[in-house]
Amino acid sequence: MPSETLVMIPPLLCDARVFEAQLTALSRSHAVMVAPTTCGERMEEIASQILGWAPSRFALFGMGMGGMVAIEMLRRAPERVTRLALVGTTAQADTPEIAAARETQIIAARAGRWEDVLSHEINTDWLAPTSDSAQVSARLMQMGQDVGAENYIKQIRALQRRKDQQATLSKIKQPTRIICGRHNGQHNVKRHQFMAEMMPNAGLDVLEDAGYMPTLEAPDEVTNLLEAWMTQPH
Numbered sequence: 001m002p003s004e005t006l007v008m009i010p011p012l013l014c015d016a017r018v019f020e021a022q023l024t025a026l027s028r029s030h031a032v033m034v035a036p037t038t039c040g041e042r043m044e045e046i047a048s049q050i051l052g053w054a055p056s057r058f059a060l061f062g063m064g065m066g067g068m069v070a071i072e073m074l075r076r077a078p079e080r081v082t083r084l085a086l087v088g089t090t091a092q093a094d095t096p097e098i099a100a101a102r103e104t105q106i107i108a109a110r111a112g113r114w115e116d117v118l119s120h121e122i123n124t125d126w127l128a129p130t131s132d133s134a135q136v137s138a139r140l141m142q143m144g145q146d147v148g149a150e151n152y153i154k155q156i157r158a159l160q161r162r163k164d165q166q167a168t169l170s171k172i173k174q175p176t177r178i179i180c181g182r183h184n185g186q187h188n189v190k191r192h193q194f195m196a197e198m199m200p201n202a203g204l205d206v207l208e209d210a211g212y213m214p215t216l217e218a219p220d221e222v223t224n225l226l227e228a229w230m231t232q233p234h
Helices: 014-027 044-054 065-076 097-112 116-121 133-161 190-199 219-229
Strands: 005-009 033-036 058-063 083-089 176-181 202-207
Touching: 005 014, 005 065, 014 033, 014 133, 014 190, 044 065, 044 133, 058 065, 065 083, 065 133, 083 219, 097 116, 097 133, 116 133, 176 190, 176 219, 190 202, 202 219
Parallel strands: 005 033, 005 058, 058 083, 083 176, 176 202
Antiparallel strands: none
16 A cells, blocks of 8 residues: 655745755655645635645645644644644744734835845754754745745734644644754744643654754754654554
């Protein structure tokens, strides 16, 4: 029997290139699709659109904003997801302070200060000290430029409006891997530990040489973890 299709959902301002190493390796033995987070201004809209594209049963991998969409997909259609992997994400809603700060970035994007917005969102302080920050930043900057300001504003609106999904976590029974970079200053290790503890079948992997972009900072480690996860019985 063929293994299930893997649906990958990238983080804010990213596309399939953020998963380049993982796509190259996993597509040798699995059908893989990458779904965008630019198809709505609410998590519910984005999740619904991706569920419309996805096969009847699939494995689900989300990173950053993509992880938030993945949790919403599981909330809506748990019977369709065979396994779950979350990287550098959270199940909590924005605080009022974070939501207000995002509004500032929307105003800047609409005012044409796109380079300033990208510099704000691509934060090298959240990368591991051992990472090639110049190379990672350059790749993130190129993806951000290609995603563009209009799509960015839609993504930010979805982030601002998202619901708290902590109650959803306890209902997720699928085999789950949660991956976190030790140096992730955006969603820290403690937050990932909390998520893993709330989920009945979740395991946590902390990558010592990664921050908020583990797929780029520690690509081989992430690939190995995902390959093991995809062969885990369910």
